[in-house]
Amino acid sequence: TRVRSSAASDVYKRQEDAMPVIFHEETKQFHLFNREVSYIIRIMENGQMENLYYGKALRDREDFSRFHEELERSQMSVCVPEPGLLSMHYTRQEYPVYGTGDYKTPALCIRQEDGSRITDFVYKSYEIRKGKPSLAPLPATYTEDEEEADTLEITLHDERIDTDLVLSYTIYRDYPVITRNTRFLQKGPQTIVLEKAMSACVEFLDMKFEMVQLSGAWARERYVKTRPLEMGIQSVYGLDGTCSGAEHNPFMALKRPEAGEDNGEVYGFSFVYSGNFLIQTEVSTFDMTRVMVGIHPESFSWTLREGESFQTPETVMVYSDQGLNKMSQVYHRLYRKRLMRGVWRDQARPILLNNWEATYFDFNEEKILKIARKAKEAGVELFVLDDGWFGARNDDYRGLGDWYANLEKLPEGISGLSRKIEDMGLKFGLWVELEMVNKDSDLYRQHPDWLIGAPGRFESHARHQHVLDFSRKEVVDHIYEMIAKIIRESSISYIKWDMNRYMTEPCSLTAEPARQGETMHRYMLGVYDLYTRLTTEFPEILFESCASGGARFDPGMLYFAPQTWTSDDTDANERTKIQYGTSYIYPIVSMGSHVSAVPNHQVFRKTPIETRANIAYFGTFGYELDLNLLSDQEMEEVKRQVAFMKKYRELIQIDGDFYRIQSPFEGNETAWQVVSQDKKESIAMFYQKMNKVNASWLRLKLKGLKEDALYQVSLEGAPQKDYKAYGDELMYAGIPVDRTELNRRGGDFASLLYVLKEIEK
Numbered sequence: 001t002r003v004r005s006s007a008a009s010d011v012y013k014r015q016e017d018a019m020p021v022i023f024h025e026e027t028k029q030f031h032l033f034n035r036e037v038s039y040i041i042r043i044m045e046n047g048q049m050e051n052l053y054y055g056k057a058l059r060d061r062e063d064f065s066r067f068h069e070e071l072e073r074s075q076m077s078v079c080v081p082e083p084g085l086l087s088m089h090y091t092r093q094e095y096p097v098y099g100t101g102d103y104k105t106p107a108l109c110i111r112q113e114d115g116s117r118i119t120d121f122v123y124k125s126y127e128i129r130k131g132k133p134s135l136a137p138l139p140a141t142y143t144e145d146e147e148e149a150d151t152l153e154i155t156l157h158d159e160r161i162d163t164d165l166v167l168s169y170t171i172y173r174d175y176p177v178i179t180r181n182t183r184f185l186q187k188g189p190q191t192i193v194l195e196k197a198m199s200a201c202v203e204f205l206d207m208k209f210e211m212v213q214l215s216g217a218w219a220r221e222r223y224v225k226t227r228p229l230e231m232g233i234q235s236v237y238g239l240d241g242t243c244s245g246a247e248h249n250p251f252m253a254l255k256r257p258e259a260g261e262d263n264g265e266v267y268g269f270s271f272v273y274s275g276n277f278l279i280q281t282e283v284s285t286f287d288m289t290r291v292m293v294g295i296h297p298e299s300f301s302w303t304l305r306e307g308e309s310f311q312t313p314e315t316v317m318v319y320s321d322q323g324l325n326k327m328s329q330v331y332h333r334l335y336r337k338r339l340m341r342g343v344w345r346d347q348a349r350p351i352l353l354n355n356w357e358a359t360y361f362d363f364n365e366e367k368i369l370k371i372a373r374k375a376k377e378a379g380v381e382l383f384v385l386d387d388g389w390f391g392a393r394n395d396d397y398r399g400l401g402d403w404y405a406n407l408e409k410l411p412e413g414i415s416g417l418s419r420k421i422e423d424m425g426l427k428f429g430l431w432v433e434l435e436m437v438n439k440d441s442d443l444y445r446q447h448p449d450w451l452i453g454a455p456g457r458f459e460s461h462a463r464h465q466h467v468l469d470f471s472r473k474e475v476v477d478h479i480y481e482m483i484a485k486i487i488r489e490s491s492i493s494y495i496k497w498d499m500n501r502y503m504t505e506p507c508s509l510t511a512e513p514a515r516q517g518e519t520m521h522r523y524m525l526g527v528y529d530l531y532t533r534l535t536t537e538f539p540e541i542l543f544e545s546c547a548s549g550g551a552r553f554d555p556g557m558l559y560f561a562p563q564t565w566t567s568d569d570t571d572a573n574e575r576t577k578i579q580y581g582t583s584y585i586y587p588i589v590s591m592g593s594h595v596s597a598v599p600n601h602q603v604f605r606k607t608p609i610e611t612r613a614n615i616a617y618f619g620t621f622g623y624e625l626d627l628n629l630l631s632d633q634e635m636e637e638v639k640r641q642v643a644f645m646k647k648y649r650e651l652i653q654i655d656g657d658f659y660r661i662q663s664p665f666e667g668n669e670t671a672w673q674v675v676s677q678d679k680k681e682s683i684a685m686f687y688q689k690m691n692k693v694n695a696s697w698l699r700l701k702l703k704g705l706k707e708d709a710l711y712q713v714s715l716e717g718a719p720q721k722d723y724k725a726y727g728d729e730l731m732y733a734g735i736p737v738d739r740t741e742l743n744r745r746g747g748d749f750a751s752l753l754y755v756l757k758e759i760e761k
């Protein structure tokens with residue numbers, strides 16, 4: 001425990017080696033800060049915690065209590081003896097409860113043995129430690145070196161129920177990032193029930209914000225939606241049970257109305273969890289904004305008996321005073337370096353070909369080998385066998401749960417096929433959907449009681465399948481053994497872990513009645529457990545998570561699987577929106593992106609093959625079609641694309657910073673860019689939806705370059721048009737968008753890719 005009490009001097013001079021967490025004993029104030037952000041909280045007269053400030057870094061001082069204000073108001077409920085005026089309704093609280101004078105939605109609700117839900121958690125102790133403790137089995141950001149972050153843990157105690165509540169905060173030294181989570185420990189003999197236990201609550205003094213969310217549905221995931229805050233409640237949430245969902249991403253940003261991509265204050269909130277969540281803002285009629293992030297209280301409860309504890313998932317808060325793009329870059333870097341793990345974390349990803357849209361369920365070994373051979377010829381590195389290889393899986397009515405090869409389709413099994421693919425010089429990857437079962441399967445016939453379902457109720461179905469009860473260890477054990485056997489016997493370098501339905505009748509047939517409210521969270525812990533076991537036994541395998549496309553694109557998954565299938569919508573035009581929205585928080589290297597056939601299978605649109613690649617480069621990159629069906633000319637183009645991606649994937653996926661330039665949600669054009677850390681290299685992508693006749697001039701204004709560096713500007717596919725320009729010219733005057741080239745590339749849905757390299761002046 002390190003304590004710095006600065007009673008001696010009021011103004012603490014900020015130094016490079018300043019400890020990011022300071023406790024001022026006299027004023028009972030904690031200050032978490034680094035060069036970019038400050039978070040200041042204090043212990044109030046009633047022993048509870050108050051937020052005094054969250055925003056741009058402040059010089060540390062002994063006392064910030066002037067930011068706590070009191071006033072006698074009509075209708076005010078006071079929580080300290082007279083003549084005190086402390087009232088919870090007008091105070092920015094760190095972890096508010098209902099019932100003691102605050103009439104807004106609480107962060108916590110505990111039902112006690114006497115039926116009361118009134119609690120009083122008061123300050124007991126604190127601890128400051130270096131680094132960041134693990135939240136395992138929950139996913140969370142981490143540190144590699146304990147100097148990277150400091151963690152403050154404040155323990156509060158409710159004497160009447162003898163319960164500890166620990167508010168945990170980590171501040172990273174080099175990122176404007178504060179992470180939060182909460183832990184409960186029931187010490188006393190009475191049994192309590194957590195009915196609501198959020199991970200974080202942050203209160204702002206005003207409501208001058210717009211709320212940015214990523215919302216959509218299947219095949220149109222993570223569209224950017226922005227709305228001004230109003231008095232009352234507005235929220236995003238997921239109640240799908242099995243996943244964070246395609247509807248709302250577990251993310252929200254509050255931005256100042258004047259803030260844009262490159263300017264202004266933005267506060268990001270991201271929840272590291274893959275199950276039900278709630279991210280809510282509540283604006284009081286005094287213009288105060290309360291943000292809460294946590295597991296959705298609907299259908300959630302958690303019983304704590306003496307000696308038991310409960311850990312909430314992590315919330316990652318990013319502060320940016322340079323707009324949304326800076327917020328995104330911070331999330332990208334943090335999630336790529338300190339959330340993703342394993343051997344693939346720092347590696348550019350193999351270029352793959354997936355057979356789903358090429359064959360659907362209709363394949364045999366011969367057909368697969370033919371597709372793989374052609375992929376190899378194009379320079380592809382990894383062949384992925386999608387759904388349909390196991391049990392009686394010839395359509396989506398049957399087979400899920402029977403994780404052994406269908407020998408009619410694949411006579412030598414997965415082990416034989418994987419070796420044949422490897423002999424061609426390709427790596428082999430396999431699709432699975434481990435959490436699910438069809439009633440027409442051997443697994444269901446053997447274990448009809450392994451489904452999630454409510455006793456005596458109809459079991460709703462979706463895609464003809466049911467959810468296995470992963471809250472039960474014996475179910476997870478069994479599935480683990482089945483799939484580990486196949487992996488051990490075969491040569492598998494990649495696994496696509498799919499999940500294709502939401503949960504219904506969320507009960508576990510073996511749970512005790514008092515614990516049914518735990519089922520959905522326990523299910524998610526079961527999923528994390530299986531991921532932990534598989535990534536531990538097979539650390540070299542690259543996992544890609546997937547859920548009917550992008551219904552499980554969340555930070556919880558990225559901890560286990562460093563890439564996610566972004567959407568089942570593979571149309572290039574649709575992908576501009578989906579990938580643009582996804583880039584608000586998720587790193588480019590995490591976005592599964594493929595070139596697929598035309599007419600596109602989701603929207604039946606024809607886009608140029610060049611554009612399909614130009615969009616897919618900004619992701620993991622691969623193909624999802626049978627290359628045998630392409631013309632010779634198209635095949636040459638594919639070879640060129642594969643070579644391009646091999647040359648630039650390190651820059652795009654690992655080294656580069658991503659900049660959004662023009663939003664597809666605002667008009668006909670989309671543009672984005674990556675810039676290397678040393679700013680010597682950059683790639684910019686420009687796309688237009690519809691071609692225009694006799695159109696006005698357009699400039700593509702780049703970002704992130706060195707003003708005084710001279711760059712060679714090359715338009716892919718038009719080497720005769722190379723030119724040289726300084727960074728300032730490229731950023732402030734821009735690149736004149738070449739309309740002749742857009743026309744030459746088909747006009748509608750045409751795109752341009754500019755590659756920039758710094759050269760000697």
Ligand code: DGJ
Binds near residue numbers: 547548568
């Ligand atoms: C949904 C996925 O998003 C698709 O890519 C494909 O794997 C299918 N499931 C297979 O059933």
